[in-house]
Amino acid sequence: MPPHSKTRSIGIVGAGPGGLAAAMLLAQAGADVTIYESKDRLGGRSATLTQDSERGRFRFDMGPTFFLYPRVLADIFAACGRVLEDEVELMRLDPQYHLIFEAGGEMHATPDLERMAAEIARLNPHDALALPRFMAENRTKLAAFRPVLENAFNSMRDYLRPDVLRSLRLLRPHRTVDTDLASHFDDERVRLAFSFQSKYLGMSPFRCPSLFTILSFMEYEFGVFHPKGGTGAVMAAMADVASDLGIKIRLSEPVETILFEGRRAVGVRTARGDIRHDAMVVNADFADAMTKLVPDRLRRRWSDRRIAGKKFSCSTFMLYLGLDGASDDIAHHTIYLSKDYRRNVAEIEAGEAPSDPSFYVQNACVTDPDLAPRGCSTLYVLVPVGNRHGEGVDWANEQARYRAMTLKRLERIGLRDVERRIVTEKMLTPVGWERDMSIHRGATFNLAHSLNQMLHRRPRNRFEDLDGLYLVGGGTHPGSGLPVIFESARITARLMAEDLGMDPHWSAPSKMALPDYEPALAEPA
Numbered sequence: 001m002p003p004h005s006k007t008r009s010i011g012i013v014g015a016g017p018g019g020l021a022a023a024m025l026l027a028q029a030g031a032d033v034t035i036y037e038s039k040d041r042l043g044g045r046s047a048t049l050t051q052d053s054e055r056g057r058f059r060f061d062m063g064p065t066f067f068l069y070p071r072v073l074a075d076i077f078a079a080c081g082r083v084l085e086d087e088v089e090l091m092r093l094d095p096q097y098h099l100i101f102e103a104g105g106e107m108h109a110t111p112d113l114e115r116m117a118a119e120i121a122r123l124n125p126h127d128a129l130a131l132p133r134f135m136a137e138n139r140t141k142l143a144a145f146r147p148v149l150e151n152a153f154n155s156m157r158d159y160l161r162p163d164v165l166r167s168l169r170l171l172r173p174h175r176t177v178d179t180d181l182a183s184h185f186d187d188e189r190v191r192l193a194f195s196f197q198s199k200y201l202g203m204s205p206f207r208c209p210s211l212f213t214i215l216s217f218m219e220y221e222f223g224v225f226h227p228k229g230g231t232g233a234v235m236a237a238m239a240d241v242a243s244d245l246g247i248k249i250r251l252s253e254p255v256e257t258i259l260f261e262g263r264r265a266v267g268v269r270t271a272r273g274d275i276r277h278d279a280m281v282v283n284a285d286f287a288d289a290m291t292k293l294v295p296d297r298l299r300r301r302w303s304d305r306r307i308a309g310k311k312f313s314c315s316t317f318m319l320y321l322g323l324d325g326a327s328d329d330i331a332h333h334t335i336y337l338s339k340d341y342r343r344n345v346a347e348i349e350a351g352e353a354p355s356d357p358s359f360y361v362q363n364a365c366v367t368d369p370d371l372a373p374r375g376c377s378t379l380y381v382l383v384p385v386g387n388r389h390g391e392g393v394d395w396a397n398e399q400a401r402y403r404a405m406t407l408k409r410l411e412r413i414g415l416r417d418v419e420r421r422i423v424t425e426k427m428l429t430p431v432g433w434e435r436d437m438s439i440h441r442g443a444t445f446n447l448a449h450s451l452n453q454m455l456h457r458r459p460r461n462r463f464e465d466l467d468g469l470y471l472v473g474g475g476t477h478p479g480s481g482l483p484v485i486f487e488s489a490r491i492t493a494r495l496m497a498e499d500l501g502m503d504p505h506w507s508a509p510s511k512m513a514l515p516d517y518e519p520a521l522a523e524p525a
């Protein structure tokens, strides 16, 4: 389609990372973009949480704390004439995280592969020899899958592209992450060290498709970063660019319904009235937004009944604690993996809260002390639990007990006197994610990433049920997790530019100017 002379007006529901990134690219392509956000803050699940006390202000990331593969976002900044690293300081962590196994042993995971092999050898000398092969195999896998991750899947025809056909041969649908890793590593603990990352997708390594061994590979190959000020600082930097590009962000203005003429989305209704747009983008949680903002009678493939039959990710039980004093001997990221990890996972899949849970702790002040007032520190605790489905857990009754159990369990990683040190506190259960954060079933990582809910079987970027309606964020292709969410923004913006006759200069990822940067290693504070 030739470039259109009229400026296109685009409305976006939600100022999460996907919504902000899509807005940047669309505005850069010449569209007039308005973002509607129900909260009074930006960033969605990636927002900054603040807690004020007499000691001062504590700042936490609400969700993402592992900032991986900044390249995609750096490309998006470059497309808008900015350099990501000039806007946010990205600190590469080494060690990237500390793993503690209830079954015995620990590992300081490092991107220095020689040191990493020595760490593995402490658990199992034979497995250490397999590290180079694991890395080489996954390097090939990622290269093969790039076209799959970077392009839209609108129909079966998309599978016939030669680059996609080549990559699908590597998909090994009969293998899970765990069985794939078993071809490299014998020791269950070593396999866990390279498979717990399936939790980023809210999935069990015993079910997660083998493709996703690329997640741990990417940490070692490209790094685990801490953005100074937290992931929320990245959201703030995106909002700055957005405002320079003339994007209007209307905070505290929930979309009540998306307006349709026939099957075409034509705008939104908010408390301020009806506003018309040429096209709409939904960044809000897919299942929540569809069931609340789009009438069921208009949806064919994604009717309420069909959505009810889909698999969703796990949820999380969260504690955000402002603490008196620092915990200098606790790593920036610590992951405690319980002995009976398989039972943990089975309990989560059954919608329960595990009795002896694995958990994750972020002690960000060891790298970024400004997140807490002087003499204090922040502690972020995440326990994967079942999402809200069926009977499930009665969190109103359970939460106090689960909090106490979780605080007690922190002793396992050397945090002995946390309760006594608490200055500020916020607890979030699956009910809170569902009710306060508008997340369907409180499934924090969206629709599960099983093969039958991926690629063209995931809700499509150009939403297949309706015209003029597009999706961006963790609920669409390629999936949940910041790098792929930013990729979804590129895919969606590209499709919209095509459909609306806009002529962006960033038309294909490979044509984007790539910033040449090598983020510094973080110095412990």
Ligand SMILES: Cc1cc2nc3c(=O)[nH]c(=O)nc-3n(C[C@H](O)[C@H](O)[C@H](O)COP(=O)(O)OP(=O)(O)OC[C@H]3O[C@@H](n4cnc5c(N)ncnc54)[C@H](O)[C@@H]3O)c2cc1C
Pocket (backbone or CB within 6 Å): 013, 014, 015, 016, 017, 018, 019, 036, 037, 038, 039, 042, 043, 044, 045, 046, 047, 062, 063, 064, 065, 066, 067, 068, 200, 253, 254, 255, 256, 283, 284, 285, 289, 293, 316, 382, 437, 438, 444, 445, 472, 473, 474, 475, 480, 481, 482, 483, 485
């Ligand atoms: C606890 C947790 C930990 C995570 N850890 C990581 C990690 O370490 N690394 C990583 O890469 N990813 C992580 N993720 C996954 C993912 O990166 C984040 O969830 C990410 O924020 C999802 O982005 P999104 O674009 O899908 O939109 P969301 O963050 O879901 O934002 C959607 C926005 O839409 C708004 N909205 C909803 N309904 C309406 C409405 N009706 N009108 C207007 N606005 C509306 C919401 O308020 C929200 O601001 C984590 C997620 C969670 C929850």
